[in-house]
Amino acid sequence: MRTDAEGWGKTPGVWHEIVMYGMSSGTGWLIIIGRLWSQSMDDRKEGYSKQKERAFYEAYEGEEVSDPRVLRLYIETIAGDVQRLLGGASILEIGAGRAQYARMFREEYDAKRVVASDLVWQQLARDKELSFRAGVNLCASDCFSLPFRDGLFDVVFGSLISHRFRNMADVLQEVGRVLKPQGM
Numbered sequence: 001m002r003t004d005a006e007g008w009g010k011t012p013g014v015w016h017e018i019v020m021y022g023m024s025s026g027t028g029w030l031i032i033i034g035r036l037w038s039q040s041m042d043d044r045k046e047g048y049s050k051q052k053e054r055a056f057y058e059a060y061e062g063e064e065v066s067d068p069r070v071l072r073l074y075i076e077t078i079a080g081d082v083q084r085l086l087g088g089a090s091i092l093e094i095g096a097g098r099a100q101y102a103r104m105f106r107e108e109y110d111a112k113r114v115v116a117s118d119l120v121w122q123q124l125a126r127d128k129e130l131s132f133r134a135g136v137n138l139c140a141s142d143c144f145s146l147p148f149r150d151g152l153f154d155v156v157f158g159s160l161i162s163h164r165f166r167n168m169a170d171v172l173q174e175v176g177r178v179l180k181p182q183g184m
Contacts, residue, residue: 086105086109086110087109088110088112089112089155090112091115091154091156092114092153092155093105093116093117094117094143094157094171095158096117097124098124098126101116102116102131102134103134106136107134115138115153116137117141117146118140119140121138124138124139143161143165143171144167144171144174146175150178151180153178154184155179
């Protein structure tokens, strides 16, 4: 990770290189991969507020839904035999935004149960009809206190979200809690 004082528009921020976080002890792995620019509103310093972060995302209009071919290529690149991993699985997507990955997991890889979770309901609600038709459940919650029982999911997935976590260890602990013992 390197700090770049110039950044975009000369606003201080951070470049995050490819990031991989893992958990062992039978709880599987959470892998988050990406190279992205982070300009958090307060850099997680003094004064962090979940309400300020929620307001930021509520104001964000977002991009159009990504091309499904690109999403598929991304998933197959990082996960290999996706059908074997996700077919029949119960999956939680954290930081889901508009839930396009969650829908793809359900429609194209025949996941048994898929839940898309995001801090901001308005992000999930933008494509809620598509999600409901695909059989994806939507849940507004943060990654630090997921509203699910222990050991519920086979897979917990998050894409390009690590720059938003003020404490990755807490997120990994919570992900480990909701994963089945041999989950990933």
